[in-house]
Amino acid sequence: xxxxxxxxxxxxxxxxxxxxxxxxxxxxxxxxxxxxxxxxxxxxxxxxxxxxxxxxxxxxxxxxxxxxxxxxxxxxxxxxxxxxxxxxxxxxxxxxxxxxxxxxxxxxxxxxxxxxxxxxxxxxxxxxxxxxxxxxxxxxxxxxxxxxxxxxxxxxxxxxxxxxxxxxxxxxxxxxxxxxxxxxxxxxxxxxxxxxxxxxxxxxxxxxxxxxxxxxxxxxxxxxxxxxxxxxxxxxxxxxxxxxxxxxxxxxxxxxxxxxxxxxxxxxxxxxxxxxxxxxxxxxxxxxxxxxxxxxxxxxxxxxxxxxxxxxxxxxxxxxxxx
Amino acid sequence: xxxxxxxxxxxxxxxxxxxxxxxxxxxxxxxxxxxxxxxxxxxxxxxxxxxxxxxxxxxxxxxxxxxxxxxxxxxxxxxxxxxxxxxxxxxxxxxxxxxxxxxxxxxxxxxxxxxxxxxxxxxxxxxxxxxxxxxxxxxxxxxxxxxxxxxxxxxxxxxxxxxxxxxxxxxxxxxxxxxxxxxxxxxxxxxxxxxxxxxxxxxxxxxxxxxxxxxxxxxxxxxxxxxxxxxxxxxxxxxxxxxxxxxxxxxxxxxxxxxxxxxxxxxxxxxxxxxxxxxxxxxxxxxxxxxxxxxxxxxxxxxxxxxxxxxxxxxxxxxxxxxxxxxxxxxxxxxxxxxxxxxxxxxxxxxxxxxxxxxxxxxxxxxxxxxxxxxxxxxxxxxxxxxxxxxxxxxxxxxxxxxxxxxxxxxxxxxxxxxxxxxxxxxxxxxxxxxxxxxxxxxxxxxxxxxxxxxxxxxxxxxxxxxxxxxxxxxxxxxxxxxxxxxxxxxxxxxxxxxxxxxxxxxxxxxxxxxxxxxxxxxxxxxxxxxxxxxxxxxxxxxxxxx
Numbered sequence: 001x002x003x004x005x006x007x008x009x010x011x012x013x014x015x016x017x018x019x020x021x022x023x024x025x026x027x028x029x030x031x032x033x034x035x036x037x038x039x040x041x042x043x044x045x046x047x048x049x050x051x052x053x054x055x056x057x058x059x060x061x062x063x064x065x066x067x068x069x070x071x072x073x074x075x076x077x078x079x080x081x082x083x084x085x086x087x088x089x090x091x092x093x094x095x096x097x098x099x100x101x102x103x104x105x106x107x108x109x110x111x112x113x114x115x116x117x118x119x120x121x122x123x124x125x126x127x128x129x130x131x132x133x134x135x136x137x138x139x140x141x142x143x144x145x146x147x148x149x150x151x152x153x154x155x156x157x158x159x160x161x162x163x164x165x166x167x168x169x170x171x172x173x174x175x176x177x178x179x180x181x182x183x184x185x186x187x188x189x190x191x192x193x194x195x196x197x198x199x200x201x202x203x204x205x206x207x208x209x210x211x212x213x214x215x216x217x218x219x220x221x222x223x224x225x226x227x228x229x230x231x232x233x234x235x236x237x238x239x240x241x242x243x244x245x246x247x248x249x250x251x252x253x254x255x256x257x258x259x260x261x262x263x264x265x266x267x268x269x270x271x272x273x274x275x276x277x278x279x280x281x282x283x284x285x286x287x288x289x290x291x292x293x294x295x296x297x298x299x300x301x302x303x304x305x306x307x308x309x310x311x312x313x314x315x316x317x318x319x320x321x322x323x
Numbered sequence: 324x325x326x327x328x329x330x331x332x333x334x335x336x337x338x339x340x341x342x343x344x345x346x347x348x349x350x351x352x353x354x355x356x357x358x359x360x361x362x363x364x365x366x367x368x369x370x371x372x373x374x375x376x377x378x379x380x381x382x383x384x385x386x387x388x389x390x391x392x393x394x395x396x397x398x399x400x401x402x403x404x405x406x407x408x409x410x411x412x413x414x415x416x417x418x419x420x421x422x423x424x425x426x427x428x429x430x431x432x433x434x435x436x437x438x439x440x441x442x443x444x445x446x447x448x449x450x451x452x453x454x455x456x457x458x459x460x461x462x463x464x465x466x467x468x469x470x471x472x473x474x475x476x477x478x479x480x481x482x483x484x485x486x487x488x489x490x491x492x493x494x495x496x497x498x499x500x501x502x503x504x505x506x507x508x509x510x511x512x513x514x515x516x517x518x519x520x521x522x523x524x525x526x527x528x529x530x531x532x533x534x535x536x537x538x539x540x541x542x543x544x545x546x547x548x549x550x551x552x553x554x555x556x557x558x559x560x561x562x563x564x565x566x567x568x569x570x571x572x573x574x575x576x577x578x579x580x581x582x583x584x585x586x587x588x589x590x591x592x593x594x595x596x597x598x599x600x601x602x603x604x605x606x607x608x609x610x611x612x613x614x615x616x617x618x619x620x621x622x623x624x625x626x627x628x629x630x631x632x633x634x635x636x637x638x639x640x641x642x643x644x645x646x647x648x649x650x651x652x653x654x655x656x657x658x659x660x661x662x663x664x665x666x667x668x669x670x671x672x673x674x675x676x677x678x679x680x681x682x683x684x685x686x687x688x689x690x691x692x693x694x695x696x697x698x699x700x701x702x703x704x705x706x707x708x709x710x711x712x713x714x715x716x717x718x719x720x721x722x723x724x725x726x727x728x729x730x731x732x733x734x735x736x737x738x739x740x741x742x743x744x745x746x747x748x749x750x751x752x753x754x755x756x757x758x759x760x761x762x763x764x765x766x767x768x769x770x771x772x773x774x775x776x777x778x779x780x781x782x783x784x785x786x787x788x789x790x791x792x793x794x795x796x797x798x799x800x801x802x803x804x805x806x807x808x809x810x811x812x813x814x815x816x817x818x819x820x821x822x823x824x825x826x827x828x829x830x831x832x833x834x835x836x837x838x839x840x841x842x843x844x845x846x847x848x849x850x851x852x853x854x855x856x857x858x859x860x861x862x863x864x865x866x867x868x869x870x
Contacts, residue, residue: 163575166583170604226834233795240791244784253604255526255615255770257780258517260384260412265377272370276363278795282832283359301370313377315384 001101002161008094009115009154015087016146022080023140029073030137030217077136081129084143088122091150095119102161107177108168110310114153117306118146120185128189128227135193135219135227142192149188172249179242184302186235187274190228191299194292197224201289225288229281232295236274243267254316263317266305273298356423357430365424372420376411379403383410425514432507439500446485447492450803451826457803459827459840463848464820465806473804473823476847482802491804499831502793505786512783520776525551525560530640531567531587532622532766537638538566540591541612541771561611561773563591568598570619570765574697578647585616585767611773618643618768623681623704624761625655630754631664640766641681642724648694651681653724658715661756672735674713677758678726679706691743704744704760708752711736799830802843823848 095115099106106112125142129135164173199215218224246267247257258264277298280291309315355361380388389409393400407414454460466472473491474484482493527549531539539545541564543557551557569586583602590596594609601607607614622640629635641653654676661673684696685703692705714730730736742750744760751757805824825844829836 162577162579163581166580166603169582172604237788237791237795241788244788247784248781249604251774251777252606253615254617255606255613255772256774257777260376260381262377265373269370269373272366272373276366276370279359279363279366283363285360286363309377 001097005094005097005101006154006158008090008097009150012087012090012094013147013150013154015083015090016143016150019080019083019087020140020143020147022076022083023137023143026073026077026080026137027140027217029069029076077139080139080143081136084122084139085126087146088119088126091115091119091122098161102163104164105174105177107173107181108162108164109157109159110306111153111157111159113177113181114149114157114306116181117184117188118149118153120182121188122146124186124189124231125192128231132223132227135223137217137219138192138196138224141196142189145188145192167253170249170253172245172252176242176245176249179238179245183235183239183242184306186231186238187299187302190231190235191296193224193227193231194295194299197221197228197292198289198296200224225292228292228295232274232277232298236278239271239274243271250316259316261315261317262309262313263305263315266301266309270298270301270305273301353430356427358427359431362424362427362431365420365427368420369417369424372411372417375408376417379408379411381409381411383412421514425511428507428510432504435500436504436508439497439504442500443497447483447494447801449487450490450492450805454803454805454824454826457826457828459802459837460825461841461844462822462824463844464809465823466847466849467820469806469821470804473806473847477802480843480846489806492801493803494799494801496797496799496830498793499797499799500794502790502795502797505790506794507790509783509787509790513780513787516776516779516783518776519779520552520774522552522554524772524774524776525549525555526770526772528617528768528770530620530766531565531769532638532640533567533570533764534638535566537764538564540564546771561593561609563589563594563609563612565589565614565769567765567767570767572619572697578696580697583616583619585619587614612771613773615770615772616767617770620649620651620766620768621681621683621699621763622766623653623655623679623763625677625679625704625706626759626761627655627657627660627675627677628757628759629657629660629662629675630756631661633660633662633664635660636761638764639723641679646693647697649683649697650692650694652679653681654678654722654726656713656715656723656726658713672711674711674715675756676709676713676726676736677706678709679704681705681763685743699763702746702763705741706744706750706758706760707741708739708750708758709736710739710754797831798833798836800833800836800839801828801830802826802840803828804847 095106095112098112098115102108107116122142125139129139196215196218199212200218201221202212203215203218204221246264250259250264251257273294277291277294280286280294281288309317380392382389392409393404403409407416411417451457466476468475470486470489470491474486474493477484477491477493482495483497484491484493527543527546529539529545529547531537541560541562543549543551543560551559566588567585568588571582571584571586572580573582575581584600585602586598586600587607588596588598589607589609593611599607601614601616603616606616620640620643622638624636624638626634626636635657637655637657639653639655641651644650644652656677657675660669660675662669680692682691682694682701682703682705683698684694684700685691686693686695691703709726709731712730712735714727714735726736731738739753740750744750744758746760746762749757749759803826807822807824809820809822823844825840825847827836827840827843
């Protein structure tokens with residue numbers, strides 16, 4: 001069962017790669033289209049606004065040659081989405097088999113943690129895509145992130161299955177870790193439209209230097225920004241709950257709800273930064289660009305907490321399984 | 324979470340009789356401090372200030388690592404220490420940031436609380452004259468009952484409704500601001516809970532060896548390290564005693580621990596006598612204290628028989644060195660050895676001490692320095708014997724777990740031999756005295772704590788979450804209805820009845836308002852029942868949101 005799980009992870013990475021290629025082809029074909037018809041307006045702008053009825057891309061009136069190319073691009077994009085879905089199923093199967101093999105929730109070490117966070121990220125992405133199909137082109141960035149993280153998990157963080165240490169053997173393990181994983185997964189997904197927005201808004205302001213040109217085919221900046229906020233507003237209370245649950249557990253296990261253990265310190269930093277993002281987002285005098293940068297910074301602190309704290313610092317949360 | 328610019332000017336332009344510069348300065352500083360900009364900057368300062376707390380060792384968490392840092396960086400450490408880098412979370416600058424932040428918070432929410440109470444008691448405002456200017460606007464057939472029926476339909480949907488003649492104003496989503504205020508107020512409560520805990524709480528750590536002779540009573544002196552809050556004196560500690568009866572530990576084949584359980588007898592004036600079990604994750608809850616199991620280890624029982632035939636037993640805990648196999652190091656000191664029973668005197672250089680490494684599962688052959696498994700499969704005790712003046716009489720505080728190396732360096736204590744002992748084995752020293760390894764006792768590392776702020780913390784955290792969700796997901800919005808007679812010239816299908824003009828205004832960022840508005844007006848108009856709600860809404864031309 002354990003070996004099956006490992007194989008499924010490998011297949012999931014391959015499927016993410018395939019999905020990434022699909023999305024990349026869509027991007028490339030999109031570029032061909034613009035070269036053919038430079039005057040073609042950017043249609044994606046319309047569909048992204050919340051509450052606005054998305055405009056079906058098929059109705060875009062274009063010259064016939066362009067139409068065929070656009071159709072192929074669309075096909076490649078849809079293929080990318082399909083491959084992402086297949087990858088997500090493989091990913092879930094890998095988690096389930098890992099959990100069955102270990103006879104516990106598969107969140108006992110860093111490898112399993114990263115695997116679960118990334119799964120939550122991709123599952124939430126598919127839900128978002130279901131509701132807002134116009135955001136499909138973000139898939140390139142998402143699959144890139146998935147390939148990087150899942151491959152890092154398999155190549156660097158992998159550890160064989162062991163049961164939980166007594167310190168983790170508590171129902172708080174399920175409550176605390178599941179919510180942390182869930183919130184982290186949504187934050188992970190949230191950083192994709194955040195970065196997309198930063199590039200796209202630069203592009204819409206007329207910047208044509210390197211990172212901004214990547215955003216040429218992205219959905220409109222307003223919609224990306226909305227999605228960024230929605231995901232963060234959704235994840236933040238879950239993260240808050242997870243930290244509180246952790247504090248309750250820490251009181252039972254270590255005798256104090258909060259002890260500034262490195263992991264706790266960085267969770268505090270992340271919480272403060274994300275709280276700063278939500279405040280900045282709600283303040284009209286703060287530019288949306290600045291607010292979104294704060295969200296990206298928040299994600300960096302989450303990454304620091306996951307990788308940096310597990311690898312560089314020793315503390316009570318030393319369950320990473322890396323020696 | 325809040326639209327700051329919504330906040331009305333707190334101090335309305337007061338009658339300016341005499342412009343006091345000091346007052347003006349104070350008022351301006353206060354406004355600066357309570358602005359969102361300042362709050363954001365303080366939030367980021369707080370996040371940045373917390374970073375050194377995770378990078379540098381902290382006294383409150385690992386004092387031994389701080390000492391190590393001092394040894395490794397003799398030039399840097401004192402300088403860092405001067406700015407409080409080893410006690411970041413208690414330092415002046417960290418406290419200054421969060422106190423300023425909380426002052427800013429209080430300054431921000433107090434006027435908002437007042438405004439919100441006023442809002443809660445006020446009625447929705449009158450409809451604007453030109454509803455077409457609102458972000459949402461439509462005209463639909465009015466329901467048969469007119470304004471009263473509209474009001475009724477809105478009330479059913481939990482809108483706050485005010486009818487003014489032919490006009491109906493309604494507002495919803497007060498929960499957003501309520502939640503927001505609740506969230507921020509509970510943050511203050513969290514801070515108070517933490518403060519209560521540190522002022523009125525106390526904690527102490529100690530090792531407890533199994534057996535009746537090693538029972539521990541909750542007094543200041545019995546702790547290896549104790550921390551009492553400023554408002555707690557030694558006399559305030561609850562009186563109880565603990566005796567470790569049994570400790571059970573199970574391990575996997577790899578040596579990874581799987582299960583711990585400690586059985587103790589609780590006793591004392593403040594506690595009923597009873598036997599109790601506790602373990603990692605499920606502490607022993609006493610009336611005014613909780614007992615947490617932090618660690619465990621072995622205390623070798625060593626009997627030394629001196630040259631006069633007197634035996635003494637040491638069962639000091641050996642501290643684990645942190646490896647999987649529970650290799651432990653410790654000291655068995657016999658300062659009262661070799662006292663002549665006839666004279667009651669002893670040569671000062673005849674004290675005995677043994678330093679040792681205890682291996683619960685010793686390897687098959689040398690070197691005997693690392694245990695292979697945490698349970699006692701092949702226990703062995705590697706002892707080094709010392710004789711001389713241990714320096715315990717000088718009154719210099721020293722560790723009970725380590726031999727005073729100053730005495731060794733000064734030549735006052737001399738090594739007299741080393742030997743590996745199995746359980747039950749006896750070692751005869753050069754002067755004819757014997758040392759015997761009788762076996763081991765288990766010991767546990769306990770943390771005993773009392774935090775009177777924890778209930779407040781828990782409750783305020785719960786309120787905080789509820790408030791947070793209200794403030795994030797609540798949406799304040801207004802709708803206005805005006806019943807107007809149908810224009811007979813238009814020849815509409817509903818001729819003879821009246822029309823209603825409806826406007827909608829989201830008061831906070833709310834992308835889905837257009838949908839809600841469309842559904843709401845359709846439902847109120849009654850068109851929903853006939854099934855052409857969407858059509859009529861479209862005909863009336865529902866305007867898109869401002870974006």
